[in-house]
Amino acid sequence: MNSSDFGKRLYDQAGKIALVDTHEHMERTSREEYPRADLFDIIQHTFYLWSDLVSSGMPAVPWPDEEDDDGKKWEILKKYLPNVINTGYWRGIFTGLRSIYGVEAETLDDSNWRELNDAIKRAYTDPSWPEKILRDRTNIQMAVNDVDGFNMNRSLFIPSMKFDYLLFGASKAGREKIQAVDGIRLNDFDQYKDFVSSRIKEFKARGAVALKTVTPYYRGFDYEEVPEKEARKAFESKKDPGPAEQKKVEDFMFHLVVNKAIELDLPIQIHTGLLAWNTVVLENCNPAALNRIFIRYPSCKFILFHGGYPFADETGVLAKTFPNVFLDFCWLPWISFNLTKRFLHGWLDIVPNNKFMWGGDAHRAECVHGHWLIAKRAVTEVLSEKIADGQLSYNDAERILHGIFRNNAIRILKLDLKEL
DSSP states (O other), X not given: OOHHHHHHHHHHHHTTSOEEXXXXXXXXXXXXXXXXXXXXXXXXXXXXXHHHHHHTTOOSSOSOTTOOOHHHHHHHHHHHHHHHTTSHHHHXXXXXXXXXXXXXXXXXXXXXXXXXXXXXXXXXXXXXXXXHIIIIITOEEEEEEOSXXXXXXXXXXXXXXXXXXXXXXTSHHHHHHHHHHHOOOOOSHHHHHHHHHHHHHHHHHTTOOEEEEOGGGTSOSOOOOOOHHHHHHHHHOSSOOOHHHHHHHHHHHHHHHHHHXXXXXXXXXXOOSOOSTTOOOGGGTOGGGGHHHHHHXXXXXXXXXXXXXXXXXXXXXXXXXXXXXXEEOTTHHHHOHHXXXXXXXXXXHHSOGGGEEOOOOOSSHHHHHHHHHHHHHHHHHHHHHHHHTTSSOHHHHHHHHHIIIXXXXXXXXXXXXXXX
């Protein structure tokens, strides 16, 4: 039997898995409703594709927010869309849209965009439409949701809570952010420490299964161990701290959060690698800078997101080496199907297979579905090629498949679900 035969069997098997998706951004309004969507909303809220459009020459704001003429939007968009049809981001979106709305055409153009746009609008008159896509069309049983709060349907989603804002209490802007989010005014350093500890504890009490940091969006991973007296001095300064003093407080509080995560048995999900939008400081994105943290805290589970791309080799070595480090390639198949296959081939040669997880990392359900179709194909092709090469038995490949898309996340995040 050749790799394509094994691939078909594995692909069919993957379609039967009740998925545990480790990372989404499915927001609801304050009225617990999903935002209404159309073609332009889905494209605009796929920030990665939007960034590619801007990178290709489209103005960052191609039309005003109040623009309600879809024809005018299309006339602008179609000038730049041909520039990005080769990208993984576009393929992820269009794959999802074709599957969900039955689009037979292989491209989007003047002849079919309006029909698709109208179909999306009609679908979203059903308030539960996004969840129907996730449950019925994508077969997601549970998804870990990152929406800066707890506004989610808990029969489908479980929260992961970003803690970055809790690190910024040294500055006036940081304290104002904490006050705006949590309604507390920080007056002294002891109160600040107690507040952060209690907030992490509250996250766990309210059902969070992980903490999350997006560190590379604002700084590097060089979280040093700062003596408390230095952090206290920086916090209690009457002047707004400069970058060096601000860093001392951030570093101290990061270690406080890690210790609290250990106490509460909360894994920490870490954004590594490529950033959204049209800016990146690559040196801040390399997970190798976390090496000392992993050594310092062997009892804390650290989950490296996005395969660390473009630092996939470093990510693989870290996950291979440390029992407390795990490899989540959420988002990566959407970035590049071909890179995902290449990295998986290498990672599966060196990283224990019980460490892999996957998530969609999208804001709209159609994009989650499209990403799943791409991820399913990438994983099953890699596994089937390893079977054909004699590197894996079919039974082992099937077990690894179930681990990647369900069982590993259940175990690592300690979810109240049964492994298959």
